Amino acid sequence: MLFKQQAWLRQKLLVLGSLAVGSLLYLVARVGSLDRLQPICPIEGRFGARSQAEFPLRALQFKRGLLHEFRKGNTSKEQVRLHDLVQQLPRAIIIGVRKGGTRALLEMLNLHPAVVKASQEIHFFDNDENYAKGIEWYRKKMPFSYPQQITIEKSPAYFITEEVPERIYKMNSSIKLLIIVREPTTRAISDYTQVLEGKERKNKTYYKFEKLAIDPNTCEVNTKYKAVRTSIYTKHLERWLKYFPIEQFHIVDGDRLITEPLPELQLVEKFLNLPPRISQYNLYFNATRGFYCLRFNIIFNKCLAGSKGRIHPEVDPSVITKLRKFFHPFNQKFYQITGRTLNWP
Ligand code: A3P
Numbered sequence: 001m002l003f004k005q006q007a008w009l010r011q012k013l014l015v016l017g018s019l020a021v022g023s024l025l026y027l028v029a030r031v032g033s034l035d036r037l038q039p040i041c042p043i044e045g046r047f048g049a050r051s052q053a054e055f056p057l058r059a060l061q062f063k064r065g066l067l068h069e070f071r072k073g074n075t076s077k078e079q080v081r082l083h084d085l086v087q088q089l090p091r092a093i094i095i096g097v098r099k100g101g102t103r104a105l106l107e108m109l110n111l112h113p114a115v116v117k118a119s120q121e122i123h124f125f126d127n128d129e130n131y132a133k134g135i136e137w138y139r140k141k142m143p144f145s146y147p148q149q150i151t152i153e154k155s156p157a158y159f160i161t162e163e164v165p166e167r168i169y170k171m172n173s174s175i176k177l178l179i180i181v182r183e184p185t186t187r188a189i190s191d192y193t194q195v196l197e198g199k200e201r202k203n204k205t206y207y208k209f210e211k212l213a214i215d216p217n218t219c220e221v222n223t224k225y226k227a228v229r230t231s232i233y234t235k236h237l238e239r240w241l242k243y244f245p246i247e248q249f250h251i252v253d254g255d256r257l258i259t260e261p262l263p264e265l266q267l268v269e270k271f272l273n274l275p276p277r278i279s280q281y282n283l284y285f286n287a288t289r290g291f292y293c294l295r296f297n298i299i300f301n302k303c304l305a306g307s308k309g310r311i312h313p314e315v316d317p318s319v320i321t322k323l324r325k326f327f328h329p330f331n332q333k334f335y336q337i338t339g340r341t342l343n344w345p
Helices: 002-031 057-062 064-074 077-082 102-109 135-140 164-171 184-201 209-213 226-230 233-240 254-259 261-271 317-338
Strands: 092-096 115-117 150-154 176-181 249-253 283-286 291-295
Touching: 092 102, 092 164, 102 115, 102 150, 102 176, 102 254, 102 261, 102 291, 176 233, 176 254, 176 261, 184 209, 184 226, 184 317, 209 226, 209 317, 233 317, 249 254, 249 261, 254 261
Parallel strands: 092 150, 092 176, 115 150, 176 249
Antiparallel strands: 283 291
């Protein structure tokens, strides 16, 4: 009997010990290398009423796990009240460009403890039906966050949709706008590849890229083809500039975000007036994927979905040359307007 009791006690102690060690490891992982963290910087002084010192980034980082739980949809009204959670309208939006690396940019910015991402593309401003539901509907689509955090959403269709700049302006005329661009011809091929994959999934046949991008009658670039039109960045940007000054935009080099993400992210942190918190620790190259993946802490890391980083079909080099020549003057204008030269061919 005594022996049985001792064995039971030993077992209990072992379980308790493992739990303690597990919790300690979990805490270390959550806090990670955050000892150096400073208080959060305000975005144009529009953060909540509390003082910065009350909300060090360390605390925000620590609470991320909690926010993650809430995001799964299990938030009760009591928890929302208790933790002072809010659903905030975005203070920055990634407006495009489709296939520029919009998902990678959003996920990477979400590594920052002061940033909370809207996981889904909301399509509020480009979809008339959604827009008619009103701004409260939009706000309710946002994730829970602490008042000192900023919410960011991305819907790449915003960049090319006529009505969007005016609608966003009406919501917040001082919002920060992020545009991630890639070399226009590569972006057009990436766009085509995505559509092609969709067609193949439905067992449908589709034209070759060359046939769509070049008008067979004139042998010139087919400007009616959407993938080509979307890559004329300056045309779209000019529409936005009727509402917002250029200072409210930040251009992200999508090609560099693939090969060297950290410096691009640091420029965005600066633009958003956030203290630099994303470090090389948060980004590691995954040779199998051929892309950088995200490391939140020693336990949690992730790569983007397989639909990001598709293999492009081979395209006739003469078509590529023609397209690059076509985009060249538009690119020059884009560099001139934005003040960012990207050295595209
Ligand atoms: P490809 O599929 O043509 O390679 P978007 O999210 O706007 O649809 O952009 C998709 C593109 O993001 C991909 O285009 C890919 O090249 C790029 N990308 C940038 N960083 C990435 C990353 N870390 N992992 C996967 N894809 C990334």
